[in-house]
Amino acid sequence: MHELSASQQQGTLVLSVVGRVEAGNAPELEREVVAEIEKGSTSMVLDCSRLDYIASAGLRVLLVVAQRINDDGGRFAVAAVPHRIREILAISGFDQVIAVADSPEQAISGFN
Known part of the structure; x- marks a missing residue:
């Protein structure tokens, strides 16, 4: 299970993920993050300070998000x-x- 919260810092969307990202909830995380990209977010940071675990499905989400933002000329970290x-x-x-x-x-x- 994971939780995701969002804030803006200096024009960058900071998404804080809490908990575990596993095969069962990775698609939900991907949908949530992609929804932010589709709203126009081109500068995004995923704050993992409270991330307890990430499975290979979660790593895939990171890769998909990074590629999508980079393809749009944005920045992701x-x-x-x-x-x-x-x-x-x-x-x-x-x-x-x-x-x-x-x-x-x-x-x-x-x-910057």
């Missing part, structure tokens, strides 16, 4: 990723495709 999840991003090579920042503020600063 994940931020405040817990160490164990950051290791997964590194091992899988996702950190070569998706920007990873220590905090949402650092990600936003990198966009």
Whole structure:
């Protein structure tokens, strides 16, 4: 189960994901994030500071979102990723495709 909340910081949409992203709820997360993109969000940070677990289905969501935003000329990053999840991003090579920042503020600063 996951929760998603949104806020705006310096013109960037910051989505905070809480809980676990697994095969059963990854499609819901994808729908929620894609809905924000379709509303016109082209600068987005996914705050993972309260993310407990992410399965391969969740990693796929990150990739889909990053590609979609990048294709639209926007910017996407994940931020405040817990160490164990950051290791997964590194091992899988996702950190070569998706920007990873220590905090949402650092990600936003990198966009500007």
